[in-house]
Amino acid sequence: MRCIKALIVLIVLGALGGLALIYSGLFNVAVDWKDPAPIAWVVHSTFINSVKAHARGIAAPASFTDAQVRAGFLHYKETCVYCHGGPGKDPGDIGKGLNPEPPYLVDTAKNWQPNEIFWIVKNGVRMTGMPSFAPVWKDDDIWNIVAFVQKLPTLKDEEYARMEQEANAPPPAR
Numbered sequence: 001m002r003c004i005k006a007l008i009v010l011i012v013l014g015a016l017g018g019l020a021l022i023y024s025g026l027f028n029v030a031v032d033w034k035d036p037a038p039i040a041w042v043v044h045s046t047f048i049n050s051v052k053a054h055a056r057g058i059a060a061p062a063s064f065t066d067a068q069v070r071a072g073f074l075h076y077k078e079t080c081v082y083c084h085g086g087p088g089k090d091p092g093d094i095g096k097g098l099n100p101e102p103p104y105l106v107d108t109a110k111n112w113q114p115n116e117i118f119w120i121v122k123n124g125v126r127m128t129g130m131p132s133f134a135p136v137w138k139d140d141d142i143w144n145i146v147a148f149v150q151k152l153p154t155l156k157d158e159e160y161a162r163m164e165q166e167a168n169a170p171p172p173a174r
C-alpha cells in the first residue's frame, strides 16, 4: 500500500514538474545548444531504427542508369545542397543554422541502403529540418535522387563542378 502511495506522489510530482516547465518558459527552444548525450543517443537511434523498419517493404531497382543520376543531380543541386552541401560545396545559410545539423551526405550516404534513402526523401524526418518531398515529387523523381545520392561518396569535387557547368550551359544553338 505504501508503495502505491509513493508511486502516485511521484506521478503527481512528475506531472506538476512537466506543467511547470511548459508554463514557466524555462525550457530554451533556441537551436544553439546540443542535446545532452543520452538524449541525442535516444533520438538518433530512434531515427535510424524507424527508417530501417519502415523502408523494409520498399523494393529498390537493381541498378540505376546514368540518365537517372543526371536527373537526380538536377534536383539535388536545386534543393538538397543548401542543407547538405556536396562535393566541394558548403551548405547554404539554411543548412548552417539547423539543429540537428544536416549530415554531409558525401560522407554518410554509404551508411544507407537505396530503399532507406528513398524513404527518408519521400517521408522526411520529424522534428528535424529534413522535409518530406512526397507532396512535390513522384516516386520516379525520388528514385532519380537516390541514384545521385548513392554516387556522392565517390564523386570528386571537379566532377560535381563539371555537372553544374553542364547543367547551367545554354542549350546548343539550332
Ligand code: HEC
Pocket: 047, 075, 076, 079, 080, 081, 082, 083, 084, 094, 095, 098, 099, 100, 101, 102, 103, 105, 108, 109, 111, 112, 117, 120, 121, 125, 128, 129, 130, 131, 133, 145, 149
Ligand atoms: C532544410 C534542410 C534540408 C533539406 C532541404 C534537405 N535535407 Fe536531408 N536532412 C536534413 C536534416 C536536418 C537531416 C538530419 C535528420 C536527423 O538527424 O534525424 C537530414 C537527413 C537526411 C538523410 C539521412 C542522412 C544521415 O546520414 O543520417 C538523407 C539521406 C537526406 N537527408 C537526404 C536529403 C536529400 C536527397 C535532399 C534533397 C532532395 C534533402 N535531404 C534535403 C535537412 C535537409
